[in-house]
Amino acid sequence: GAGVSQSPSNKVTEKGKDVELRCDPISGHTALYWYRQSLGQGLEFLIYFQGNSAPDKSGLPSDRFSAERTGGSVSTLTIQRTQQEDSAVYLCASSAEGTHTDTQYFGPGTRLTVL
Amino acid sequence: KQEVTQIPAALSVPEGENLVLNCSFTDSAIYNLQWFRQDPGKGLTSLLLIQSSQREQTSGRLNASLDKSSGRSTLYIAASQPGDSATYLCAVLVYGQNFVFGPGTRLSVLP
Numbered sequence: 001g002a003g004v005s006q007s008p009s010n011k012v013t014e015k016g017k018d019v020e021l022r023c024d025p026i027s028g029h030t031a032l033y034w035y036r037q038s039l040g041q042g043l044e045f046l047i048y049f050q051g052n053s054a055p056d057k058s059g060l061p062s063d064r065f066s067a068e069r070t071g072g073s074v075s076t077l078t079i080q081r082t083q084q085e086d087s088a089v090y091l092c093a094s095s096a097e098g099t100h101t102d103t104q105y106f107g108p109g110t111r112l113t114v115l
Numbered sequence: 116k117q118e119v120t121q122i123p124a125a126l127s128v129p130e131g132e133n134l135v136l137n138c139s140f141t142d143s144a145i146y147n148l149q150w151f152r153q154d155p156g157k158g159l160t161s162l163l164l165i166q167s168s169q170r171e172q173t174s175g176r177l178n179a180s181l182d183k184s185s186g187r188s189t190l191y192i193a194a195s196q197p198g199d200s201a202t203y204l205c206a207v208l209v210y211g212q213n214f215v216f217g218p219g220t221r222l223s224v225l226p
Binding site: 004033035042043056058091093103105 | 151157158159161164166214215216217
């Protein structure tokens with residue numbers, strides 16, 4: 001079966017523009033995670049969706065960041081009014097049930113460059 | 116706040132050597148610890164997952180140990196090969212179901 005996919009693989013945008021990043025989790029996985037990997041910052045958690053529960057947004061760095069998960073499957077991470085410090089690789093992961101015994105499977109990431 | 120560190124930051128070894136990568140975390144309240152591999156331009160691949168109640172896991176040439184009380188984990192790679200060259204990330208799963216990652220160890224295995 002297919003793994004986690006993300007699109008686009010690369011995105012270059014101008015400062016101040018909005019961007020949308022897409023994640024397609026493994027079919028049937030109920031949990032979905034977004035992470036950001038920046039130079040000098042390492043990999044940091046952004047947001048977590050589990051089934052129909054309210055998402056855990058505790059990792060979102062500002063109110064310019066938001067994410068949705070439609071129909072319990074595809075997720076979109078939106079960054080409004082992008083800033084240069086938003087440049088990073090954005091990684092999505094999914095797991096079967098979102099429990100601590102689950103393995104998270106990661107997508108290849110979207111590399112975002114804000115000029 | 117949970118913090119994860121990894122030593123060394125980079126490591127270069129000749130092919131065939133056995134090596135140890137170290138991971139430390141500040142808060143022992145974790146669900147599990149996972150070691151990942153990341154190749155340039157690619158996502159993360161899970162290598163080993165150790166539940167908080169376990170002490171070690173093995174997969175092929177890889178062995179990972181966990182000492183939760185001291186906040187330490189080691190990843191042992193036996194008979195290293197050039198194909199093992201990658202960045203190795205340690206992550207702990209904290210309550211809330213999200214990972215806190217270490218900065219990684221960049222490994223180069225020279226033929």
